[in-house]
Amino acid sequence: xxxxESTITGLQERFAELDEEALxxxxxxxxxxxxxxxxxxxxxxxxxMRASPHGGNTLISTGQLKADGTFDGPTPVSDGVxxxxxxxxxxxxxxxxxxxxxHGDKGVDLILQKKGESQAGPQVQGVPGEDWDPxxxxxxxxxxxxxxxxxxxxxxxxIALFGLSTSGEVWWLYKRPPQAVPTEVTITPxxxxxxxxxxxxxxxxxxxxxxxxxxxxxxxxxRFTLTNNADDRILLFGVGEAGGDVIYNEPxxxxxxxxxxxxxxxxxxxxxxxxxxxxTASIDSVxxxxxxxxxxxxxxxxxxxxxxxxxxxxxxxRPGLVMDGVSCLTCGLDGNDNVALAAYSSGGTVxxxxxLVAETGHWTGWQPSVKASMVKALSLQFAGDNSLVLxxxxxxxxxxxxxxxxxQAGPTSSEWGATPIKLLDGVTAMVAQRDLxxxxx
Numbered sequence: 001x002x003x004x005e006s007t008i009t010g011l012q013e014r015f016a017e018l019d020e021e022a023l024x025x026x027x028x029x030x031x032x033x034x035x036x037x038x039x040x041x042x043x044x045x046x047x048x049m050r051a052s053p054h055g056g057n058t059l060i061s062t063g064q065l066k067a068d069g070t071f072d073g074p075t076p077v078s079d080g081v082x083x084x085x086x087x088x089x090x091x092x093x094x095x096x097x098x099x100x101x102x103h104g105d106k107g108v109d110l111i112l113q114k115k116g117e118s119q120a121g122p123q124v125q126g127v128p129g130e131d132w133d134p135x136x137x138x139x140x141x142x143x144x145x146x147x148x149x150x151x152x153x154x155x156x157x158x159i160a161l162f163g164l165s166t167s168g169e170v171w172w173l174y175k176r177p178p179q180a181v182p183t184e185v186t187i188t189p190x191x192x193x194x195x196x197x198x199x200x201x202x203x204x205x206x207x208x209x210x211x212x213x214x215x216x217x218x219x220x221x222x223r224f225t226l227t228n229n230a231d232d233r234i235l236l237f238g239v240g241e242a243g244g245d246v247i248y249n250e251p252x253x254x255x256x257x258x259x260x261x262x263x264x265x266x267x268x269x270x271x272x273x274x275x276x277x278x279x280t281a282s283i284d285s286v287x288x289x290x291x292x293x294x295x296x297x298x299x300x301x302x303x304x305x306x307x308x309x310x311x312x313x314x315x316x317x318r319p320g321l322v323m324d325g326v327s328c329l330t331c332g333l334d335g336n337d338n339v340a341l342a343a344y345s346s347g348g349t350v351x352x353x354x355x356l357v358a359e360t361g362h363w364t365g366w367q368p369s370v371k372a373s374m375v376k377a378l379s380l381q382f383a384g385d386n387s388l389v390l391x392x393x394x395x396x397x398x399x400x401x402x403x404x405x406x407x408q409a410g411p412t413s414s415e416w417g418a419t420p421i422k423l424l425d426g427v428t429a430m431v432a433q434r435d436l437x438x439x440x441x
Contacts, residue, residue, distance in 0.1 A: 045435035056081035056103030084428035089151040094436040109135035141213040155232035155254040168220025176206035218265035230287035230308035244275020269313040285337040298325040320365040330378040335386025344375040379432040
């Protein structure tokens with residue numbers, strides 16, 4: 001275990017570094033990275049909760065060793081014990097961040113990658129946290145327990161964390177920006193040898209580094225997700241417990257600090273085949289947000305902004321029909337920033353669909369791509385050659401299962417690997433994330 005005082009000091013230093021780096025960037029722009037994954041060797045990071053024989057789950061990660069999709073063995077992220085609730089996102093300086101719920105007191109931990117060109121996971125096998133900062137306890141609202149988390153980066157480059165409570169409430173906190181603190185400094189003016197003391201405003205890390213948890217008032221939700229708008233503001237999407245409509249909420253300003261800075265929950269678009277089930281969303285190559293939801297007919301409904309950044313949406317359409325009953329859905333971006341979809345059907349098949357031309361809504365159409373059984377979670381990322389990689393978590397709800405992966409034969413190819421590759425076992429939750437630090441040499 002890490003000494004408590006040194007842990008706090010280390011975390012304060014890490015958040016101070018994040019503050020200093022954020023000050024070097026335009027305030028309303030997300031950090032930009034070279035997306036030429038083949039040239040830079042960017043890897044995919046797979047993070048999972050593995051069931052512990054002593055109760056709860058341990059948090060583990062594995063990363064690509066080679067551009068062909070070879071993964072390292074799993075290694076622990078921390079020595080904490082967690083619930084099977086997990087989310088990840090890229091934070092201010094390009095490292096991955098994780099959010100997880102502790103098994104004991106149900107508080108939330110935020111965990112960031114350490115800097116450096118190294119593979120995901122601890123550098124010393126079996127030693128928790130060698131490549132991760134110690135967990136930072138952001139707590140939970142009094143009397144509230146979360147059943148889902150969403151982690152993101154807002155328009156000011158701040159880490160933003162959202163929790164969905166067991167009663168359907170949405171709570172939010174964010175990393176506070178640096179503060180101007182009056183500081184006395186001693187200088188010797190030119191032309192004199194007499195020092196003087198003056199007071200200047202010095203930017204210092206906020207203390208505490210995160211805001212308090214704040215509730216975004218609105219109807220109770222059964223599930224939620226998020227993505228970023230064209231101007232980098234976060235958009236939250238949820239499914240209402242009453243009626244099952246898709247609703248959404250977004251901040252009205254780039255530097256939202258209180259719930260009053262949010263627009264409030266609104267119906268996305270009327271006429272949907274309610275009640276909706278799983279939802280997922282992504283911005284595309286023309287900076288339009290696309291929302292996908294499993295509808296009452298167990299098909300995938302699609303709505304998108306009529307123009308980038310506006311609060312007006314198209315009516316629901318379908319990017320083809322699966323005709324086999326969809327129960328699990330995910331979306332991601334390919335190497336050309338076009339949206340890709342994967343869905344699991346009751347017939348034991350994972351279907352894929354890839355956007356070819358965003359402006360005209362031209363899709364490949366659903367195609368059966370992977371034979372699999374009892375898939376309860378899916379995740380899509382793109383590999384070093386811009387082809388897609390699909391990850392699946394098998395197993396009945398509430399039980400452990402295996403994580404497998406299968407790769408696309410090439411960018412926009414209609415062919416996928418014939419046999420999924422098993423990566424992890426005993427898993428209760430998983431998420432795949434881009435790792436912008438690069439693969440090990």
